[in-house]
Amino acid sequence: MQKYSEKIAGQIKISPSALNIAQKIKNVSAFREKIKESLAESVTRILEVILGGGINLEASDVHIEPQRNQAKIRIRIDGILQDVTILNLKIYQTLLSRIKLLSGIKLNITDRPQNGRFSILVGSPKLAEENPRSYTMEIRVSTLPAEYGESIVLRILNPKTLIGLEALGLSKDLLNIFKKEIKKPNGMIIVTGPTGCGKTTTLYAFLKRIQRPEIKIITIEDPIEYHLKGISQTQVNPEKGYDFASGLKSIMRQDPDVVLVGEIRDLKTGKTALQAALTGHLVFTTLHTNDAAGTIARLTSLGAKPSNIGPAINLVIAQRLVRKACKKCRRLKKILSSELKRFKKELRGLKIAEIPKLTKNLKIPQVKGCKLCNSTGYRGRTGIFEAFLVDDEMEKFILKNPSIAALRKKAIKKGMTTMHQDGLIKVLEGITTIEEVGRVTGE
Numbered sequence: 001m002q003k004y005s006e007k008i009a010g011q012i013k014i015s016p017s018a019l020n021i022a023q024k025i026k027n028v029s030a031f032r033e034k035i036k037e038s039l040a041e042s043v044t045r046i047l048e049v050i051l052g053g054g055i056n057l058e059a060s061d062v063h064i065e066p067q068r069n070q071a072k073i074r075i076r077i078d079g080i081l082q083d084v085t086i087l088n089l090k091i092y093q094t095l096l097s098r099i100k101l102l103s104g105i106k107l108n109i110t111d112r113p114q115n116g117r118f119s120i121l122v123g124s125p126k127l128a129e130e131n132p133r134s135y136t137m138e139i140r141v142s143t144l145p146a147e148y149g150e151s152i153v154l155r156i157l158n159p160k161t162l163i164g165l166e167a168l169g170l171s172k173d174l175l176n177i178f179k180k181e182i183k184k185p186n187g188m189i190i191v192t193g194p195t196g197c198g199k200t201t202t203l204y205a206f207l208k209r210i211q212r213p214e215i216k217i218i219t220i221e222d223p224i225e226y227h228l229k230g231i232s233q234t235q236v237n238p239e240k241g242y243d244f245a246s247g248l249k250s251i252m253r254q255d256p257d258v259v260l261v262g263e264i265r266d267l268k269t270g271k272t273a274l275q276a277a278l279t280g281h282l283v284f285t286t287l288h289t290n291d292a293a294g295t296i297a298r299l300t301s302l303g304a305k306p307s308n309i310g311p312a313i314n315l316v317i318a319q320r321l322v323r324k325a326c327k328k329c330r331r332l333k334k335i336l337s338s339e340l341k342r343f344k345k346e347l348r349g350l351k352i353a354e355i356p357k358l359t360k361n362l363k364i365p366q367v368k369g370c371k372l373c374n375s376t377g378y379r380g381r382t383g384i385f386e387a388f389l390v391d392d393e394m395e396k397f398i399l400k401n402p403s404i405a406a407l408r409k410k411a412i413k414k415g416m417t418t419m420h421q422d423g424l425i426k427v428l429e430g431i432t433t434i435e436e437v438g439r440v441t442g443e
Helices: 016-023 028-038 043-056 089-103 172-181 199-210 244-252 267-278 294-302 306-312 337-346 392-399 404-413 419-428 434-441
Strands: 006-014 061-066 071-077 080-087 114-122 135-146 149-157 187-192 217-221 232-235 258-261 282-287 313-325 331-334 363-366 378-389
Touching (some): 006 016, 006 089, 016 043, 028 043, 028 071, 043 061, 043 114, 071 089, 080 089, 089 135, 172 378, 187 199, 187 267, 199 217, 258 267, 267 294, 282 294, 294 404, 419 434
Parallel strands (some): 006 114, 187 313, 217 232, 217 258
Antiparallel strands (some): 061 071, 061 149, 114 135, 135 149
């Protein structure tokens, strides 16, 4: 199904010559130069280079932002926006028209937001199995009226970003818990966190893990971001009355074994999802909260009853994404005495096999910056997680309608490793830095 304000339109093929150019783009500086070189060519070629370069740099978004006398191109890599280049307004207008035409949104509407999407064929038109360089991906387009024109954001939905459970960045303890919980025939697993923290990637990793011919899996999403083989995926359409609440009720008549609800936003959706979990279905869903402990309070604030919440939920997960230290330019430095003291204090009491011995000879990553990482010191991202199980003891505790602080304290007492602690463990493992963990967790 198609989102009420979103049009799905054409396909653009990145030509072999443009693909060769894109594959030579290894950093933002090279990207800037290749875009400048393409400006003398057709608008189609310019767009090919922008999209091809963004894909090759593994960017999640391309931003084209009009200003008073020019337009700026920026890309988001590993969650951080970076300036690329400046366009004159004539080229910006031509690009805007081309993007609107491709994504099926109206050219003559400039005073309100519009959404659409188009697909890209990267490489040869042969099947990806025959030619690994060839695959199709979708671009979600958003236009927004701004002071000097329409701001454009191209969201790159690269299927190569879909990964398995083992690649999420989980500790061995959490990985074993996740594997066990997603095998259960009923109950609810909630993944929480802000937009862009990897919740969808985690849920899709769950679906990929459990998908098999014997079970029926149905999803309701807003929008469908990636298409999964063997799974029935539907998309909300509020204009036609198909929202999460009504859609979930319809899905329950389809006799599913597993249901993925893109997000619980209101009481109707929450109640239906909880009832599904209580009546023999395994439900995966997301919620916007700051941490795992905030999930129960959030459901309660929507109007759900603690007497339904506790028995329905199996597992609550919160997550963030931290950038990984660039393997090419990172250096391992000897830990300072003040840092060692901090690690000992913050990791005290944790019984996790992954924690290295905290001694004065320990070394941790320090970033420098090089061409490969666009002088940021970081390349790639991994997850940091916290999670707690709802067992009989926790279920009784939830019935008391505890505060977020009390629930967090209870979960930690029962063995929960916090996201901040998980991040510090990844510092000790040489994956990321203290500064990056602090930036993401705010601690």
